[in-house]
Amino acid sequence: MTSHSLWQEFSHEVLVAYGAxxxxxxAAPNHQWWRFVTPMFIHVNLLHLLVNMxxxxxxxxxxxxxxxxxxxxxxxxxxxxxxxxxxxxxxxPNLAVGPLARFVFKAADDPSAGAxxxxxxxxxxxFVFGIKFRHELPEGFKRAFGTGLLPVIMINLxxxxxxxxxxxxxxxxxxxxxxxxxALIVQYRRPGExxxxxxxxxxxxxxxxxxxxxxxxxxxxxxxxxxxxxxxxQVTNRDVLLNYINVMNQAHEVIAGVLSESDVSPVGPMLLTxxxxxxxxxxxxxxxxxxxxxxxxxxxxxxxxxSPEPRRAPKLSEKLTRExxxxxxxxxxxxxxxxxxLNK
Numbered sequence: 393m394t395s396h397s398l399w400q401e402f403s404h405e406v407l408v409a410y411g412a413x414x415x416x417x418x419a420a421p422n423h424q425w426w427r428f429v430t431p432m433f434i435h436v437n438l439l440h441l442l443v444n445m446x447x448x449x450x451x452x453x454x455x456x457x458x459x460x461x462x463x464x465x466x467x468x469x470x471x472x473x474x475x476x477x478x479x480x481x482x483x484x485p486n487l488a489v490g491p492l493a494r495f496v497f498k499a500a501d502d503p504s505a506g507a508x509x510x511x512x513x514x515x516x517x518x519f520v521f522g523i524k525f526r527h528e529l530p531e532g533f534k535r536a537f538g539t540g541l542l543p544v545i546m547i548n549l550x551x552x553x554x555x556x557x558x559x560x561x562x563x564x565x566x567x568x569x570x571x572x573x574x575a576l577i578v579q580y581r582r583p584g585e586x587x588x589x590x591x592x593x594x595x596x597x598x599x600x601x602x603x604x605x606x607x608x609x610x611x612x613x614x615x616x617x618x619x620x621x622x623x624x625x626q627v628t629n630r631d632v633l634l635n636y637i638n639v640m641n642q643a644h645e646v647i648a649g650v651l652s653e654s655d656v657s658p659v660g661p662m663l664l665t666x667x668x669x670x671x672x673x674x675x676x677x678x679x680x681x682x683x684x685x686x687x688x689x690x691x692x693x694x695x696x697x698x699s700p701e702p703r704r705a706p707k708l709s710e711k712l713t714r715e716x717x718x719x720x721x722x723x724x725x726x727x728x729x730x731x732x733x734l735n736k
Contacts, residue, residue: 398438404503410434411611412503413476415483424614426607428480431505432472433604444507451514454537458521460581462593467517468510469600471571475509478566485631489639490665495556496565499635499670504560509567512548515541516571521580633672633730636680639665640723643683647716650690654707659691672730679723686715 397403408414411430418427435441456464488499522538545568552561646662649655666684671677690712 471513472510474570475567482562513571
């Protein structure tokens with residue numbers, strides 16, 4: 393409970409102990425299924441909690457008044473779980489290449505926690521509600537819900553894009569889509585709703601609250617037990633290696649275009665991708681940095697050298713061409729050694 397923990401971030405060990413989502417603990421051989429439920433009720437610091445609870449205070453009453461307390465609880469828990477499931481599915485290091493891909497996919501299996509997936513679920517409910525029942529709504533409701541929520545959604549997604557290194561956008565999108573899907577099939581609370589329908593929703597409410605309670609019982613049961621053996625490094629290194637090689641293969645295509653056609657147009661985007669891709673070991677990191685330097689030099693050289701003939705692009709200097717060849721020989725040797733080690 394230090395000020396650093398409260399305002400900066402609780403340690404990963406603390407978050408995991410209290411039920412944060414961690415793919416390696418959900419998957420075999422650990423099968424800690426309750427981590428699909430508990431993350432929506434814990435937060436990484438006090439500010440995270442306050443912001444999410446303020447958002448719940450703003451959004452929650454609308455959903456509860458429109459659908460009733462039983463449906464509200466069902467929406468909250470199911471969309472929260474939907475967000476955690478989406479977060480689980482988007483830990484894909486081999487797909488986390490480039491800024492847009494990293495908006496959704498994550499390169500590392502880090503602990504994830506927070507109610508924002510469920511909050512996005514409430515936004516999805518209100519968004520679809522406003523569109524589905526737009527002909528029945530007063531003018532003020534039409535402006536607040538449905539398409540009136542588009543600016544809110546877009547601003548939050550933009551914030552998620554800017555903070556993609558630490559914001560779990562997969563959870564946000566999963567919550568938003570699951571909330572929208574629920575609102576498509578669930579009617580809001582109309583006057584004179586049948587007693588039988590209300591009882592069904594009360595049963596679902598009690599069942600989901602029981603699931604939440606049982607999940608935290610499982611957290612308590614495992615709290616002081618030795619942490620299960622998780623081969624995180626092995627899995628992560630394999631994924632990082634494959635992702636790194638995939639990006640390097642793309643870079644080779646760019647290099648070929650520079651050498652054969654003097655085409656430097658893809659160099660800029662490729663440099664951004666290379667600078668962002670994680671390296672599996674120090675040698676790979678050195679190779680990546682050298683390639684970034686070589687491509688930067690090639691781009692500068694091609695853009696500043698005058699063309700020898702009209703309508704013909706200038707050729708790359710022999711010195712830089714030799715440097716590319718030396719780099720490629722060293723990189724090919726590293727790949728051969730790394731793949732052999734991986735397959736052992």
